[in-house]
Amino acid sequence: FGLHGDVFGRELAAADRLVADLVARLPRHCALVVTADHGQADAGPEHLVSLPRTTDLCAAMAGDARFRYLYAAPGKAADLLAAATDEAGDRAWVWTRAAILREGILGPGATGSVPGRIGDVVLAARGPDGFADPAQPHEAHLRSAHGSLTSAEMLVPLVAARGGR
Numbered sequence: 001f002g003l004h005g006d007v008f009g010r011e012l013a014a015a016d017r018l019v020a021d022l023v024a025r026l027p028r029h030c031a032l033v034v035t036a037d038h039g040q041a042d043a044g045p046e047h048l049v050s051l052p053r054t055t056d057l058c059a060a061m062a063g064d065a066r067f068r069y070l071y072a073a074p075g076k077a078a079d080l081l082a083a084a085t086d087e088a089g090d091r092a093w094v095w096t097r098a099a100i101l102r103e104g105i106l107g108p109g110a111t112g113s114v115p116g117r118i119g120d121v122v123l124a125a126r127g128p129d130g131f132a133d134p135a136q137p138h139e140a141h142l143r144s145a146h147g148s149l150t151s152a153e154m155l156v157p158l159v160a161a162r163g164g165r
Helices: 006-025 052-056 077-088 097-102 137-141
Strands: 031-035 058-064 067-072 092-096 121-125 158-162
Touching: 006 031, 006 158, 052 058, 052 077, 067 077, 077 092, 077 121, 092 097, 097 121
Parallel strands: none
Antiparallel strands: 031 158, 058 067, 067 121, 092 121
């Protein structure tokens, strides 16, 4: 239903009531901490961008529409980077695997098996767009998404309270 309609507001109010009820029942020496793992941004078919030249150079895609990993067809990594930069560079941060690791975008723990899972090219949406993966047509039906580095996605909700009994 999206992030701005009546349904979202009612769901937030229900979650707030649930947390308040839990806090009221906890002994005073206990605390409750509630958080999420990420924020959200609007999504939907109007925000999903196709990148035909980029897609043609991919062997596969992975990740979320707002933080898309692109795996180059054999011998096409440089062409893929050029096409992705040309088609999406005004809408996304475009990185190579080496650059995203060098710049620490995924944090200091991106070691071990992590580098091998990162695409040859990575697109991170700057604005409202997501990048279509033809193998994931269901993404067009999502009304909210996450994964990029915008403030809406990086700010994480947190509530902490002491018990009320």
